[in-house]
Amino acid sequence: MGLDIRWPIGIMFTLISVLLVIEGALAGPSPKALGMNIDLWWGIVLLVFGVGMLLGAARSGRKKNEGGK
Amino acid sequence: MQPIHLAWVDYAILLAYTGFVIGIGFALRRYLKTSSDYLTSGRSIPAWVTGLAFMAANLGALELVGMAANGAQYGIATAHFYWVGAIPAMIFLAVFMMPFYYGSKARSVPEYLNMRFDYRTRCVNSISFAVMTVFASGISMDALARLLNLLLGWDYNFALLITSAVVLVYVLKGGLTSAIYTEVLQFFMIVLGFAPVVWLGLKDVGGWTTLKERLAQVAQHPAALALNDKTFAPDAWSSAWKPILAGSEHNPMGVNVFAMVFGLGFVLSFGYWCTNFLVVQRAMAAKDMSAARRTPLIATVPKMIFPVLVILPGMLAVALATIPGKLYRLPPVPIAESAYAPAIADLKAATPDTADAAFDKISRDVGLKMDKAKVAAIIKANSLSPVSDPALKAELQDAVGENYYNGVILSLIKRYCPAGLLGLALTALLASFMSGMAGNVTAFNTIWTYDLYQAYIAPKKSDRHYFIVGQATTVVGIVLSIFCAYFASHYSNAMNIIQLVFGFVNAPLFATFLLGMFWARTTATGAFIGLLGGTATSALFHALTLATGDVPGIKGGYIHVVTYFPSEMAQNFWLASFAFSVCFILTLVISLATKRTKSDAELKGLVYSLTPRLKDGEQHFLLRPAVLGVILLIACVILNIIFW
Numbered sequence: 001m002g003l004d005i006r007w008p009i010g011i012m013f014t015l016i017s018v019l020l021v022i023e024g025a026l027a028g029p030s031p032k033a034l035g036m037n038i039d040l041w042w043g044i045v046l047l048v049f050g051v052g053m054l055l056g057a058a059r060s061g062r063k064k065n066e067g068g069k
Numbered sequence: 070m071q072p073i074h075l076a077w078v079d080y081a082i083l084l085a086y087t088g089f090v091i092g093i094g095f096a097l098r099r100y101l102k103t104s105s106d107y108l109t110s111g112r113s114i115p116a117w118v119t120g121l122a123f124m125a126a127n128l129g130a131l132e133l134v135g136m137a138a139n140g141a142q143y144g145i146a147t148a149h150f151y152w153v154g155a156i157p158a159m160i161f162l163a164v165f166m167m168p169f170y171y172g173s174k175a176r177s178v179p180e181y182l183n184m185r186f187d188y189r190t191r192c193v194n195s196i197s198f199a200v201m202t203v204f205a206s207g208i209s210m211d212a213l214a215r216l217l218n219l220l221l222g223w224d225y226n227f228a229l230l231i232t233s234a235v236v237l238v239y240v241l242k243g244g245l246t247s248a249i250y251t252e253v254l255q256f257f258m259i260v261l262g263f264a265p266v267v268w269l270g271l272k273d274v275g276g277w278t279t280l281k282e283r284l285a286q287v288a289q290h291p292a293a294l295a296l297n298d299k300t301f302a303p304d305a306w307s308s309a310w311k312p313i314l315a316g317s318e319h320n321p322m323g324v325n326v327f328a329m330v331f332g333l334g335f336v337l338s339f340g341y342w343c344t345n346f347l348v349v350q351r352a353m354a355a356k357d358m359s360a361a362r363r364t365p366l367i368a369t370v371p372k373m374i375f376p377v378l379v380i381l382p383g384m385l386a387v388a389l390a391t392i393p394g395k396l397y398r399l400p401p402v403p404i405a406e407s408a409y410a411p412a413i414a415d416l417k418a419a420t421p422d423t424a425d426a427a428f429d430k431i432s433r434d435v436g437l438k439m440d441k442a443k444v445a446a447i448i449k450a451n452s453l454s455p456v457s458d459p460a461l462k463a464e465l466q467d468a469v470g471e472n473y474y475n476g477v478i479l480s481l482i483k484r485y486c487p488a489g490l491l492g493l494a495l496t497a498l499l500a501s502f503m504s505g506m507a508g509n510v511t512a513f514n515t516i517w518t519y520d521l522y523q524a525y526i527a528p529k530k531s532d533r534h535y536f537i538v539g540q541a542t543t544v545v546g547i548v549l550s551i552f553c554a555y556f557a558s559h560y561s562n563a564m565n566i567i568q569l570v571f572g573f574v575n576a577p578l579f580a581t582f583l584l585g586m587f588w589a590r591t592t593a594t595g596a597f598i599g600l601l602g603g604t605a606t607s608a609l610f611h612a613l614t615l616a617t618g619d620v621p622g623i624k625g626g627y628i629h630v631v632t633y634f635p636s637e638m639a640q641n642f643w644l645a646s647f648a649f650s651v652c653f654i655l656t657l658v659i660s661l662a663t664k665r666t667k668s669d670a671e672l673k674g675l676v677y678s679l680t681p682r683l684k685d686g687e688q689h690f691l692l693r694p695a696v697l698g699v700i701l702l703i704a705c706v707i708l709n710i711i712f713w
Contacts, residue, residue, distance in 0.1 A: 027488065
């Protein structure tokens with residue numbers, strides 16, 4: 001199929017991770033999450049995941065273009 | 070339950086997900102040209118994508134919510150649905166059955182049945198499957214609308230319409246590919262949305278060792294949490310096999326080894342994973358034979374570790390409930406809105422002297438088992454100084470003595486998630502509901518368009534015609550699902566009905582496939598009568614048996630109760646075993662008594678012994694399906710031993 005699914009996955013999780021990091025930075029640690037700043041930390045995890053997906057998609061897209069020509 | 074307050078960040082995450090799902094539908098639209106692109110994805114998707122979709126298609130919210138519920142009720146033995154049930158069946162599908170499904174060029178499971186047998190078995194299977202998908206999607210929608218109503222205070226009708234509109238748009242635009250892509254998105258959403266909740270829960274309980282100690286306490290006094298009337302050995306919630314090997318009296322599921330291994334492990338699981346078009350369709354959309362065979366194999370890897378995400382939360386919840394300082398209780402069954410008025414009137418009329426009589430009356434008003442001491446305390450407090458109606462409502466709800474297991478996962482999300490994480494976890498939950506609907510609607514599309522419309526109503530039309538019919542079917546399918554959702558909303562036991570029907574249809578069907586694929590002598594008449602006989606056996610078995618504690622009716626025993634089973638799960642496993650055996654024997658005997666209608670040449674590619682072996686030799690040794698299958702099976706056995 002023409003669309004590499006890693007693009008939408010990567011963009012969406014990067015976007016969500018940014019939202020979480022901002023919320024975490026503004027709100028600080030939460031007593032609900034056992035006193036941890038779970039939004040900030042989990043936001044960073046999601047950011048790594050999202051960017052990883054984007055890199056994967058970009059790399060295989062470049063390979064395909066070179067292979068095609 | 071009090072509606073949860075969502076912050077802007079929660080809504081933003083929810084919107085981002087919805088936006089991407091719809092966006093994918095639009096982005097894929099330009100790749101769709103033929104009916105096959107729309108209904109079977111033109112067989113073009115890479116294996117890791119179909120593999121994750123294969124797994125996620127089954128990961129509807131009913132599974133997420135239900136597995137946590139089972140984890141609380143039965144403990145780690147629930148993992149058998151994965152380790153004994155799903156994994157071997159998925160490997161069998163990949164190694165033995167996929168070559169016939171994919172190699173025959175059939176576009177659906179019923180179409181394969183038509184090639185192997187004749188139109189009769191195809192017709193029975195397509196109709197029963199089409200009906201099931203519409204109901205399953207309707208029940209998913211109803212559950213989602215109820216959840217939105219309960220959680221966010223949205224209007225039920227509005228919630229129903231808005232979610233079906235989202236699904237309609239992305240399935241209509243992107244067809245099966247869109248559904249599959251969304252399932253992959255949903256897969257990551259669930260993993261990344263639930264993982265922090267589980268981690269926080271485990272940390273809160275105090276780690277795995279403390280969890281086991283707490284579960285030992287639960288097993289010895291399950292009545293304290295209203296889990297079970299019996300008492301069990303300390304490891305009943307934390308060991309997967311020992312309590313089951315000890316016999317049906319010694320585990321909260323009430324099943325023995327035979328029912329577990331044959332009923333669940335063999336019949337129910339193989340029936341579901343190997344013949345249910347909803348999941349098989351994902352593998353059929355793969356880009357080539359080896360991708361199709363790798364699809365279920367890839368799916369086994371996340372499937373093996375998923376119990377951590379879906380079953381562990383249930384176990385954590387019961388463990389938490391035993392720790393007094395944690396102020397956690399298993400959610401009680403919600404009281405129906407209409408039951409409050411009479412119950413509160415009776416509460417107010419009662420005095421501490423008449424508390425016993427009032428307790429019986431109030432229990433009847435509410436229609437649930439109530440906690441006597443708590444009700445007496447409310448009556449006492451109210452007679453000293455009158456309590457306001459809303460406060461009485463809340464106290465009454467708290468006094469319910471029955472657990473609402475399906476609410477376990479939500480109660481944990483509510484407990485641990487601050488704004489932000491809350492949005493993520495709820496989006497994961499909503500995603501699973503929506504993709505449950507989409508999966509069923511796309512399967513319904515293919516079956517209706519190819520197996521009913523093209524086969525019996527309007528054969529030999531142009532491809533454009535079927536493309537348009539496919540799209541129209543999406544609209545019709547969703548409208549029918551909405552009707553089913555309203556139907557389901559009127560019957561609290563709609564869920565039970567559909568699960569029952571699944572059992573009725575799937576269990577005998579696997580016998581038909583097993584004989585059809587591996588025994589060339591199986592005849593069309595044998596398969597047809599065997600399938601009908603097997604389904605009839607399910608119905609009869611259900612009408613004659615009952616789980617202890619249930620009333621005859623929808624749960625069984627409506628003709629006459631011949632045998633009682635210790636639990637509904639045991640009843641289910643035995644029903645499947647019987648239906649399978651009857652279908653197997655009937656098909657076998659009738660096939661021997663009737664003439665074959667198809668020659669060996671016609672059955673080439675459809676029956677194991679008449680099909681040339683696939684050449685796996687060209688692939689790397691470790692990538693061959695059989696080799697991969699064995700490795701995965703060993704990994705699964707090791708998991709079983711670790712949690713023995």
